[in-house]
Every structure is written in structure tokens, then in C-alpha cells.
Amino acid sequence: MKSYKKNASNVMYASMIVHLRQSKNLTKWWLEMLIIDGKEIQFKEGKTILEIARENGVQIPTLCAHERLPSFGACRLCLVKVQGSNGYITACTTPVKDGMIITTDNLEIKKLRRSIFELILSEHPSHCMMCDQVDHCEKLHRGPMKSGRITGCRTCPNTEWCELLTVADELNFKSIRFPLFFKGIPLDRNDPFFDRDMNLCIHCGRCVRVCQDVEGKSILDFTKRGFDTVIGTSFGKPFLVTDCKFCGSCIDVCPTGALSARGQKWYQEPENQISTTCMLCNKGCQFQVDVKWNRLVGLRPDPKFKTLFTGICVKGRFCLPVLFNNTERLEYPMIKVNFRLHPTNWDEATTKVAQIIETHSPSKIALYLTPFLTDEADYIFQKFAEQIGIKNIYRTPEDLKKIDKNEIEVLYTTEGIPGLKKYKSLKKIIFQEVFPSDGFDLAEVVLPAVTFTEENGTITTQKGPMPILKMIRPPDLALDDWKIITKIARELDFSGFNYLDILEINQEMERTG
Numbered sequence: 001m002k003s004y005k006k007n008a009s010n011v012m013y014a015s016m017i018v019h020l021r022q023s024k025n026l027t028k029w030w031l032e033m034l035i036i037d038g039k040e041i042q043f044k045e046g047k048t049i050l051e052i053a054r055e056n057g058v059q060i061p062t063l064c065a066h067e068r069l070p071s072f073g074a075c076r077l078c079l080v081k082v083q084g085s086n087g088y089i090t091a092c093t094t095p096v097k098d099g100m101i102i103t104t105d106n107l108e109i110k111k112l113r114r115s116i117f118e119l120i121l122s123e124h125p126s127h128c129m130m131c132d133q134v135d136h137c138e139k140l141h142r143g144p145m146k147s148g149r150i151t152g153c154r155t156c157p158n159t160e161w162c163e164l165l166t167v168a169d170e171l172n173f174k175s176i177r178f179p180l181f182f183k184g185i186p187l188d189r190n191d192p193f194f195d196r197d198m199n200l201c202i203h204c205g206r207c208v209r210v211c212q213d214v215e216g217k218s219i220l221d222f223t224k225r226g227f228d229t230v231i232g233t234s235f236g237k238p239f240l241v242t243d244c245k246f247c248g249s250c251i252d253v254c255p256t257g258a259l260s261a262r263g264q265k266w267y268q269e270p271e272n273q274i275s276t277t278c279m280l281c282n283k284g285c286q287f288q289v290d291v292k293w294n295r296l297v298g299l300r301p302d303p304k305f306k307t308l309f310t311g312i313c314v315k316g317r318f319c320l321p322v323l324f325n326n327t328e329r330l331e332y333p334m335i336k337v338n339f340r341l342h343p344t345n346w347d348e349a350t351t352k353v354a355q356i357i358e359t360h361s362p363s364k365i366a367l368y369l370t371p372f373l374t375d376e377a378d379y380i381f382q383k384f385a386e387q388i389g390i391k392n393i394y395r396t397p398e399d400l401k402k403i404d405k406n407e408i409e410v411l412y413t414t415e416g417i418p419g420l421k422k423y424k425s426l427k428k429i430i431f432q433e434v435f436p437s438d439g440f441d442l443a444e445v446v447l448p449a450v451t452f453t454e455e456n457g458t459i460t461t462q463k464g465p466m467p468i469l470k471m472i473r474p475p476d477l478a479l480d481d482w483k484i485i486t487k488i489a490r491e492l493d494f495s496g497f498n499y500l501d502i503l504e505i506n507q508e509m510e511r512t513g
Contacts, residue, residue, distance in 0.1 A: 034100040049091040049102060050078055060104050061113060061167045063120070063255050064204040065092040070213055074205045076116050077167065080104045088112065114171055120202050121164070122178040124256070128153035129168055130175055146266050149187065150197055150257075157265040158257025164202075185230070190238040193246050193262060193318040198230050200258040207231060207250035207259060219244045231258075246314035252300055263321055264290070264298040275302045277459055277466040278316045279372050279452040284461025285312045289453060294472050296321045296453055320453075328435060330448035331476035341446060346477065346487060352445050354491040356410055356428050362389035366408045369395055370415035374457030374468055376505040377481035380497075381414075384485050387494050413439065414449070414481065432484060448478040455480045456502045 033042050036049075036058055043052050048071060053060050064074035071093040078091040083101035088109070103109070121129065128134055137154060147155035156162065167173075188196035203222070208231060212218045219242050223232050233242055251259045270290035278285045290298035299320055301312050333349035334341040357365065367385055369378060385393055392406055403411065403423045411420075412430040416437025420426065431443035434451055454474040458465045479487075482505065489497035499505050 032096075032098040034096055034098065034102060036102045037104055043096055045096065045098075047096055049080060049082075049094050049096055049100075052096050053091060053102075053104060058104055059170065060091050061170045062092055063163055063167060063202060064206060066206055066210075066253050068214060068253065069206060069209045072205050072209060074203060075120065077113055079109060079112055079116075081106070081109065110171070114173065117167060117171055117173060118176045118178055121176055121180075123181050123183060124164070124202060125151050125156070125182060125199060126153075126164070126176070127151070127180065129165070129173070150200060151182070156200070156257055157260060157268070158200075160269040162257065163255035189262070191240055191246075193248075193314070194239065194251070195260050195262050195265065196232075197258055197260075198232075200256045201231055202256055202258075203229060203231065204255060205231075206253040206255065210249045210253050215245075215247060215249055217243055217245070220250060246318065247312065248300070248314075248317045261298065261318060263318065267292055267297040270297060272471065274469055274471040275304070276453065276469045276471065277461070278312065279374075279459055279468065280313070280315055280320075282371070282459075282461045284459075284463040284466045285316060286466070287312055287316065289471055291471050296324050296472060324451050324453060326435070329475050329478070330434060330436060330446065331478060332448060333477065334443075334446040336444050341441075341443070346479075349445055349447060350487045350491045353412075353430055353447075353488050356430065356444065357388065357488075357492065360410045360428070363391065364407065364409040365390050366392035366394055366403065366406070366411050368400070368411060368413040368415065368417065369393065371395070372452070373414060373481055374452070374455065375460055375465065376457045376502055376509070377485070379505065379509050380482040380485050383496070384489055384494075387489070387496075388492075416440065432481065434478075447484050448475075449481050449484065450474040450478050454478070457482075458506070 032045060033040060034052070035041070036053055036056065039056070039058075041052060041056050050060055050062065050065055060078045060080065062075060062078040064072050065078065073090040073093040076090060079088040080091045080094075081088055081103040082094070083103075091104070128137070131137070134153075150156045153159045153162070153165070159165070183199045185198040188198070205222070208220045208222065211220045219233055219239065220231055221234070223230050223234075223236075233239065239246065248261065251261055254260075257265075267290070270292045272291040273288050274291065275286055275288050278287060286302040286304075287299050288302050289296055290300075299312070299317055332343050333346055335344050335349060335352050336342075365388070367381060367390060369381055373381070382393070385391075392402070392408060394400055394402070400417065400423075402408075404425050407425045408423075409425060410428045410430070411423075411426055412432070414432045416433060416435070416439050418438040420429065420439045420442050428444045429439060429442050430445045430447070431440055432447040432449050433440070434449050436446075440446065451474075452459075452468050453471050455468065456470045457468040457480075459468055460466075482499070482502070486497040486499060
């Protein structure tokens with residue numbers, strides 16, 4: 001009773017202040033003010049009730065609102081009461097005004113939200129949410145059971161971060177009055193990176209809005225009408241034949257898992273999430289890497305970083321986990337004996353490279369440096385070439401045309417090169433790479449390198465130097481590019497290559513400019 005009287009008096013006091021300000025036209029000297037659940041809040045115009053509420057710690061449940069998207073009002077769960085208005089209004093679409101008195105939580109609002117939520121769940125595989133054995137089941141089955149069709153929370157890969165479960169907890173939801181209806185829509189696996197299970201879709205419209213309003217593509221939209229409404233492409237076409245660039249933004253905003261990344265969906269909650277820079281090009285895209293079991297299991301754009309465009313590309317988003325976890329990765333050094341490559345250790349491999357370099361004139365040796373090297377590795381390669389006296393440093397396929405012209409006999413490459421057999425002057429190839437790519441079979445020595453998720457360093461992008469962070473252990477004997485070249489330099493008795501870590505290289509780079 002005391003708390004009721006206190007809240008009532010707060011509302012009366014706040015109402016008097018608002019009335020006084022309005023009647024005496026004092027607004028221009030004050031920040032604008034409203035009342036939410038008896039709490040006086042100052043604000044600036046241009047935001048919605050939902051945004052102001054969240055900024056001030058007032059939780060209002062919603063399934064369609066998202067910080068990246070314009071207001072839509074699809075789910076209706078954010079209904080609130082505004083004094084002086086008829087009925088209830090959606091907090092996500094209503095702009096705040098000076099003097100508003102808003103109620104976000106009372107018995108009637110709770111009943112309305114529960115009824116709306118029941119209607120949403122009546123067409124969603126939500127049996128597990130109402131099951132009285134759910135706690136026991138969660139203890140018995142840690143994580144979802146992998147299944148071809150999703151029939152409940154226990155067979156859903158999205159259960160760890162499902163927003164329906166979050167709202168159910170907020171509403172203390174335990175039962176449903178309506179019969180559950182399973183739509184029976186076939187699982188769509190016609191595209192290489194996405195799975196679309198429209199049985200999980202709640203028609204929140206997030207994927208439609210992010211595609212239209214953020215990515216500017218309009219690939220997805222509401223199709224059909226009424227009970228048969230489905231979110232999809234025009235005429236049901238696969239994404240591959242549309243203008244979709246497979247950025248994955250629709251997956252990022254989906255609250256239920258109706259849209260999911262095929263190669264990542266069953267790994268569940270990652271053990272670690274680390275932000276790093278993509279090295280596939282020089283745009284400097286930042287993404288979060290999901291790590292589990294020392295494997296890269298997922299990628300998504302870093303929400304704290306705005307890229308030069310709206311999202312990361314399809315290669316960065318979906319191809320890197322498959323690429324870096326590939327079983328064909330080079331794991332140990334190899335040298336050619338009797339025309340065949342055989343595994344060896346680093347001492348024998350570096351000794352062999354040193355012998356090749358010592359027995360050839362520097363003018364007959366060329367380095368081919370990939371753009372995927374870190375700044376530190378590139379610096380060490382140039383320092384190495386300077387000590388030997390190598391002038392032939394190639395960086396583009398165009399540069400390779402100089403091989404026969406300059407009578408290059410030894411090529412040290414950090415990237416696979418197609419068509420190496422056509423260069424008649426080449427006698428020895430040193431191959432430092434992550435995969436057995438083009439030119440691997442012609443190599444005299446193979447040196448296994450690491451990917452950018454397995455090393456620390458920096459890379460210069462369009463936005464300047466960006467950090468590269470190590471997050472998983474490299475396979476077996478693979479080493480950082482700079483560590484490989486310093487091993488060879490020490491084998492050649494060069495001074496100035498005894499670096500302990502990447503920090504020492506950075507300090508030297510700063511000193512030398």
C-alpha cells in the first residue's frame with residue numbers, strides 16, 4: 001500500500017511539473033521531459049518511447065524492433081499506455097513528446113502481451129516452452145539434438161540465443177490457450193550458405209527491413225496474404241538467381257533461427273568471441289570470430305565497427321570457417337627427395353632453403369609476396385631480401401612476367417601461382433603457403449604458414465593500420481610467416497633477426513620509419 005501511494009504521489013507531482021511548464025511556456029529553458037512508470041525522464045526529440053525506455057533501464061518486450069532497423073510495429077508486444085490517448089500504442093513506432101505520461105507495465109498490459117505472445121507461438125514449434133519436463137530435459141540433453149526438421153527447442157540450433165525464449169521469461173510464460181499449428185513448410189536448402197525454415201518465422205519483418213533499408217537490395221519481402229503469408233523472394237526464386245550478395249545481415253537480425261548459416265548452425269554457443277580484421281582485401285572489415293574446440297566456427301560483422309560499406313562480403317562471412325578448418329591444410333615442412341615431397345622438420349627445411357639461396361646469385365632469386373601478409377611479415381621479408389641483395393621483389397601477377405626476362409632461377413613464393421611450368425628459367429621453387437595450391441607439386445621445399453586467425457600483427461587497410469589477433473592454435477608445425485623467414489635468416493648467420501615476438505618487430509619498424 002505504501003509503495004502504491006508513493007508511486008501515485010510521484011505521478012501527481014510529475015504531472016504538476018509538466019502542466020506548469022506547458023502553461024507558462026517554460027519549455028525553451030528546459031530539456032523536454034516525460035514520465036515513464038512514475039519516473040521523470042529528460043530527453044531530446046527524435047526518438048521513440050521504446051528507445052527512451054531502454055536508455056533509462058525500462059525493459060519493454062519486443063520481437064520486431066532492432067537497433068539497426070527503422071520502426072515497424074509488427075509484433076505488437078511493446079504496447080504501452082499513454083495518458084490521454086485512446087487504447088494502447090506501440091512503443092517502437094511512437095515518437096516521444098514533451099509531457100507524455102507513459103505506463104509500460106500493469107496488469108492489463110501484461111494480459112495483452114501474453115495474449116499476443118500466445119498467438120505468435122500458436123504457429124511456431126513451441127511445444128518445449130510449455131512442457132513441464134523442460135528443466136529435466138535441458139539437464140539430460142546439453143544443447144540441441146541435431147535434426148533434419150525443427151519441431152521444438154530441443155531440436156533447434158538457435159535455442160542458445162532465441163529471442164522468443166527471452167520474451168517468454170520476461171512474461172513468465174508457461175502455457176498457451178490456443179491449439180498449436182505446425183505449418184509444414186518444406187525446409188529450403190537451395191542456396192549454398194543459407195537454410196530457410198519458414199516454420200520458425202514469426203513475420204517480424206526484420207529480414208525484409210534489413211535487406212531493403214540497410215543493404216538496399218529488396219531481395220526479401222512478404223509474399224502471399226493472410227494465413228498463407230510467407231517471407232521469401234519474388235516468385236520463390238533461390239537467392240543465387242537474385243541480386244543477393246550473401247552478406248548474411250538477414251541471419252544476424254532473425255530472432256528465431258528461421259534464417260540460419262548452414263555451416264555454423266549446429267555449433268551452438270561459442271567458447272570465445274574475438275574481434276579481428278579480415279585480410280581478404282584492404283577494406284579493413286572488422287568481424288567477430290566465434291571459436292569453439294580450437295576451431296573457427298562462425299563469423300559475423302563486429303557491431304562496434306562500421307565498415308566502409310554495409311556488411312562483410314560472402315567470402316569473409318561464410319567461406320573462411322570452411323577454408324581454415326580444411327583437412328588439407330599444410331601442417332609440416334616438406335622437402336623434395338627423388339622427385340617426391342617428403343615430410344621433415346624445420347631444421348632440415350631451413351637448412352635446405354639456406355643451401356638453395358647460398359648456391360644462387362641474388363640477381364637470380366625472386367620473392368613473390370602475397371598481399372595477405374601482415375605488415376610485420378612484409379617488413380621482415382624486405383629486410384631479409386636487403387641482406388641477401390635480392391632486387392626482384394614481385395607483388396602482382398603482372399610482375400611474374402619478368403621471371404624469364406630477368407632469368408630468375410629461384411622463386412620464393414608466399415602464394416600459389418598457376419602456370420609456373422611455363423617459366424623456362426625457373427629451377428628451384430620455395431613454397432610458403434597455407435594450402436597445397438598452384439605450384440605446390442613443383443616446389444623444392446614446402447614451408448607451412450598460418451592464417452590470419454592464428455597469428456598476431458597489423459595490416460594496413462583503407463582505414464589505416466588495423467590489428468590482427470590470434471584466436472586459435474595453428475595446426476601441428478605451421479608457423480607465422482615472420483617466424484619462418486627469421487629461422488632461415490639465422491640459418492644463413494644473418495644478424496638482426498632474433499625477435500622474441502611481434503612487438504619487437506613493431507618497435508623496429510617505428511624506429512626505422
